[in-house]
Amino acid sequence: MSWKRLLVSIPLGFLIMIADGLCLILVNRLYLPEHPPGWMIHAFYLFDAWPLFITQRVFPKVEHGPTFLAVAAAGLIDLIVFSAIVYALLSWRALRKARG
16 A cells, blocks of 8 residues: 555545536536536536435434535545545556556
């Protein structure tokens, strides 16, 4: 395990989450004054919010929507998953570079 790669992959994983939100904003702006198609919004939303479906069942719901703990845990899970993917890609790239 390379600490340098890990310290690079965590901010890159966070940037993936932020970039998805910015792309969602951009799509909404491009379709103004109307609304974009539902399937498009759903795809951008689910890219970041899929862990929320799991954490809502762990933390009890309030009357209207998920609790703060459910949203925070979902964000943490998302960050861990994206950072692990980026770390795996950086490791694969370093291994390929070392071979040839």
